[in-house]
Amino acid sequence: MADNPSPDLDYPETDAPAAKPKKKGVKRRIFLAGSALVVGGGIFGVWWTDSSAKARANALIGGEGRHAFGSVMTIAEDDTVTVFSPHIDFGQGSHTALGQMLADELDADWDKVTIAQAPADMAFANTALAKGFLPTMTGEFAAGLIPDAVIGMMARSMPLMITGGSSAIRFTGEVAMRRTGAAVRAALVAEAADRLGVPESELTTANSVVTHAASGKSLRYGELAAGAAERSLASDPVLKTPDQWTLIGKDVFRRDIPAKVDGSAVYGIDFTLPDMRVATIAMAPVRGGTLESVDEAPAMAVKGVEKVVKLPDAVIVVGKGYWQAKKGLDALAPKWSDGGNAAVSTAAVYAAQAKLRQTAEKPDNEGGAGDVGAAFSANDVKLVVAEYKVPFLHHAMMEPFALTGHYKDGTLTLWGGLQDPLSTRTKAAKAAGLDVEKVVFNPMIMGGGFGRRFPDLVEIIDQVAVLAKQVPYPVKLIWSREEEVRHGTYRPQSSAALKASLKDGAITAMQMDYVQSGNAEGEVPFIYDIPATARRHFAYQSNQIDGPWRSVNATQIGFYTESFMDELAAAAGEDPYQFRRKHLPEGGRHQKVLDEVAKRSGWGTPLPEGTGRGIAIVESFDTIVAEVVEVALKDDGTPKVVRAFAVVDCGTTINPLNAEAQIAGGLIMGLSSAMGEQVTLDQGAVVESNFTDYPILKLADAPPVVDVHFIDSGAKTGGIGEPGLPPASPALANALAALTGKRIRNLPVLTQARA
Numbered sequence: 089m090a091d092n093p094s095p096d097l098d099y100p101e102t103d104a105p106a107a108k109p110k111k112k113g114v115k116r117r118i119f120l121a122g123s124a125l126v127v128g129g130g131i132f133g134v135w136w137t138d139s140s141a142k143a144r145a146n147a148l149i150g151g152e153g154r155h156a157f158g159s160v161m162t163i164a165e166d167d168t169v170t171v172f173s174p175h176i177d178f179g180q181g182s183h184t185a186l187g188q189m190l191a192d193e194l195d196a197d198w199d200k201v202t203i204a205q206a207p208a209d210m211a212f213a214n215t216a217l218a219k220g221f222l223p224t225m226t227g228e229f230a231a232g233l234i235p236d237a238v239i240g241m242m243a244r245s246m247p248l249m250i251t252g253g254s255s256a257i258r259f260t261g262e263v264a265m266r267r268t269g270a271a272v273r274a275a276l277v278a279e280a281a282d283r284l285g286v287p288e289s290e291l292t293t294a295n296s297v298v299t300h301a302a303s304g305k306s307l308r309y310g311e312l313a314a315g316a317a318e319r320s321l322a323s324d325p326v327l328k329t330p331d332q333w334t335l336i337g338k339d340v341f342r343r344d345i346p347a348k349v350d351g352s353a354v355y356g357i358d359f360t361l362p363d364m365r366v367a368t369i370a371m372a373p374v375r376g377g378t379l380e381s382v383d384e385a386p387a388m389a390v391k392g393v394e395k396v397v398k399l400p401d402a403v404i405v406v407g408k409g410y411w412q413a414k415k416g417l418d419a420l421a422p423k424w425s426d427g428g429n430a431a432v433s434t435a436a437v438y439a440a441q442a443k444l445r446q447t448a449e450k451p452d453n454e455g456g457a458g459d460v461g462a463a464f465s466a467n468d469v470k471l472v473v474a475e476y477k478v479p480f481l482h483h484a485m486m487e488p489f490a491l492t493g494h495y496k497d498g499t500l501t502l503w504g505g506l507q508d509p510l511s512t513r514t515k516a517a518k519a520a521g522l523d524v525e526k527v528v529f530n531p532m533i534m535g536g537g538f539g540r541r542f543p544d545l546v547e548i549i550d551q552v553a554v555l556a557k558q559v560p561y562p563v564k565l566i567w568s569r570e571e572e573v574r575h576g577t578y579r580p581q582s583s584a585a586l587k588a589s590l591k592d593g594a595i596t597a598m599q600m601d602y603v604q605s606g607n608a609e610g611e612v613p614f615i616y617d618i619p620a621t622a623r624r625h626f627a628y629q630s631n632q633i634d635g636p637w638r639s640v641n642a643t644q645i646g647f648y649t650e651s652f653m654d655e656l657a658a659a660a661g662e663d664p665y666q667f668r669r670k671h672l673p674e675g676g677r678h679q680k681v682l683d684e685v686a687k688r689s690g691w692g693t694p695l696p697e698g699t700g701r702g703i704a705i706v707e708s709f710d711t712i713v714a715e716v717v718e719v720a721l722k723d724d725g726t727p728k729v730v731r732a733f734a735v736v737d738c739g740t741t742i743n744p745l746n747a748e749a750q751i752a753g754g755l756i757m758g759l760s761s762a763m764g765e766q767v768t769l770d771q772g773a774v775v776e777s778n779f780t781d782y783p784i785l786k787l788a789d790a791p792p793v794v795d796v797h798f799i800d801s802g803a804k805t806g807g808i809g810e811p812g813l814p815p816a817s818p819a820l821a822n823a824l825a826a827l828t829g830k831r832i833r834n835l836p837v838l839t840q841a842r843a
């Protein structure tokens with residue numbers, strides 16, 4: 089068992105629709121908060137001025153011999169630089185990359201740079217994240233009119249400290265880390281110039297030292313930090329050009345890996361406190377159902393069980409350890425209502441979605457350009473139609489939910505891994521009936537997340553808040569694997585109908601009508617150059633809670649679009665790669681990415697007998713990824729991926745080795761979900777319960793060769809954690825079609841007839 093981290097804040101390294109859960113995303117929160125601020129709403133003054141936020145951050149992370157620069161970094165007198173990441177680590181490697189970006193602009197000695205988790209305090213709300221999302225919400229021009237101080241207050245008012253949306257590098261890194269590093273370097277140079285009595289232009293910096301070459305004098309950053317921290321930092325400092333980078337673009341070893349390899353890293357499920365008890369939970373099997381009754385006696389008769397807590401939709405058993413609590417829970421026979429959702433099933437959801445597409449008077453959202461109807465009705469075109477379906481998908485976190493709470497002296501303290509520490513505090517305070525200042529949250533690393541650990545969608549926060557107030561000791565609530573699989577906030581079950589017109593081998597119009605709870609408009613760009621396009625979203629909500637899953641809506645839209653492009657290529661009698669290529673802007677980034685993956689995969693060259701090859705390209709999170717998958721068949725007729733190729737244009741690659749791992753991991757996760765993953769519903773409840781019936785791809789079935797290549801285009805920095813996933817499923821389906829002649833239109837692949 090690993091040692092616990094310090095609990096201190098300082099340096100914690102249908103046919104039957106029923107319940108309609110509310111979903112809140114970061115973009116929606118930013119839009120609402122931004123709108124309120126722009127029109128002079130009542131947010132001003134709620135979370136201090138920008139200067140008071142900086143003072144509070146300085147007080148929390150500064151100290152004797154350690155000088156703070158806002159909420160981003162400190163420099164100690166021994167030259168140690170500590171970078172505070174507002175993002176939580178769950179294997180994405182962003183902590184190291186964020187440190188690289190700051191240290192490069194700072195000209196810091198990398199061996200003296202440490203990366204720490206930012207405290208869950210309002211002073212550490214992620215202003216850079218708000219600034220990064222604003223252009224998407226308000227437009228570039230409007231976003232540029234909002235002062236930084238107002239954006240800072242906006243971030244604190246939401247509050248905003250999320251990890252998700254491939255936002256760490258492209259927003260926090262570019263907006264906060266690089267600029268802070270450059271501004272602090274300038275302040276250090278100014279301080280050194282005053283002390284040495286020389287012009288700033290005669291000073292150079294490297295390895296945490298300011299040097300005056302003419303006199304041979306130098307000063308360490310640690311010697312200058314106190315004076316530099318008193319200076320005003322430039323709001324728009326001069327950044328290095330790529331030819332000046334010393335750390336950005338280099339394969340810097342990830343700082344989080346050693347502790348994860350030697351077992352010293354502490355996850356929420358590892359955390360312990362003296363006199364702590366452990367609890368586990370059973371929730372209503374049907375979403376929307378409630379607890380009608382339960383006899384506590386069988387659980388209380390189990391040795392080591394101390395308490396049974398009833399919630400409106402769940403029952404919790406508290407024991408001296410997990411084993412006792414689980415035995416007590418298993419002894420219970422609670423009676424549940426189904427909330428009127430007994431008619432909900434997977435088939436019923438698909439049927440309701442098809443009916444909605446056919447009968448709705450108008451879509452809920454739509455995008456596109458040109459006259460699709462006129463193109464379809466032309467006499468000399470060939471029309472192609474197809475329908476696709478994708479199931480609910482589980483996040484399949486290796487670490488099930490585990491959150492520890494301790495209510496003492498009017499304060500609730502929490503420990504665990506969640507994707508937004510500030511919203512965790514807010515939600516826990518509301519559930520416990522406390523002021524938010526009376527809730528302390530200690531963020532920890534997460535054993536997986538992929539969107540499942542956003543507080544807005546996490547029930548365990550409310551459960552622990554209520555539980556902790558009913559017991560006199562610290563208590564850790566652990567969801568069993570079965571409970572976690574059956575009560576997910578899944579990727580939406582979705583379906584789509586596509587139609588296109590072809591003339592002389594070219595697409596003249598394309599329309600997609602898709603049904604799901606979430607809207608992809610403005611999130612997944614349509615990349616092809618086609619005269620007329622229409623993408624129409626019809627909103628549908630079953631009794632399940634669904635929400636963001638890795639790469640969010642790009643997975644569904646990517647599968648639909650890229651599978652259909654192969655069908656259109658076949659209808660036109662053309663090669664799938666060449667067909668895509670001629671519909672992409674000539675000489676543009678997309679075409680270059682597609683050409684490179686075709687070149688590296690040997691597209692067009694003969695394959696071994698019994699092997700098929702598929703291609704797909706998707707843009708998401710400002711990054712373009714094209715993938716080629718080669719597939720063969722096992723003796724039992726099921727598919728096995730032989731090789732996979734990915735070519736990526738994310739603008740600039742900060743840490744190539746880690747970026748390669750993120751793309752390869754996303755590609756394999758995409759193959760896994762396409763191959764065998766699905767969450768199905770029967771009588772309103774989830775059928776699957778564990779990895780036995782929710783199979784994720786095993787090592788033996790993963791492609792032995794995954795070739796990842798990056799194109800350094802110098803474009804705006806894109807995300808890297810999520811964009812590797814969306815092209816995988818259509819590339820796999822297209823490869824199977826090439827091999828067998830059978831088109832896979834519904835996922836997962838293994839539920840259908842053997843390929």
